[in-house]
Structure formats: structure tokens, C-alpha cells
Amino acid sequence: ASRRKGLAAQALATLMLYAHRRLGTTEFVAKVSDDNAASLALFRGRLGFGGETHVDVFQETHLHLSVRGGGGGDGGAPR
Numbered sequence: 001a002s003r004r005k006g007l008a009a010q011a012l013a014t015l016m017l018y019a020h021r022r023l024g025t026t027e028f029v030a031k032v033s034d035d036n037a038a039s040l041a042l043f044r045g046r047l048g049f050g051g052e053t054h055v056d057v058f059q060e061t062h063l064h065l066s067v068r069g070g071g072g073g074d075g076g077a078p079r
Helices: 008-024 037-046
Strands: 026-034 050-055 060-065
Touching: 008 037, 026 037, 037 060
Parallel strands: none
Antiparallel strands: 026 060, 050 060
């Protein structure tokens, strides 16, 4: 089993860093099913997402993360 080893956090942080530095992405949104407590904890805690919006019709929570700048440097890059 690969659960609770930090693999998801590491993979997501790497993907977000690439998107920020290479593509200039400054806004990230995670759409997580309300019954997925592990993923909600991952995005809220380890990845620092916040600014939650609940979408009743889909029974999911949207979490947001904004980073400074348009990439190219380390300032404000995702963790």
C-alpha cells in the first residue's frame, strides 16, 4: 500500500511548481468530493489550499491557491 507516504503531496507539488515556473500559472483549484477526507486534508494542510467553496449539486468542495508572480523565479512558488 502506498497510502500515507506523501507521494500524492510530492507529485502535486512538483506538477504545480512546473505549472507555475514554466507556464506562469498563478491560480490553482482543487475539486474534491466531500466524502474524500484524506484529499481534503492534503489540499488544506500539506499543500496550503484555502478559500473554500462548497458546491452542493456535485457534493464537492473547491479549494483555491494563489501564488505570486508569473513564474521564472522562486518568489511565491508553490511548496
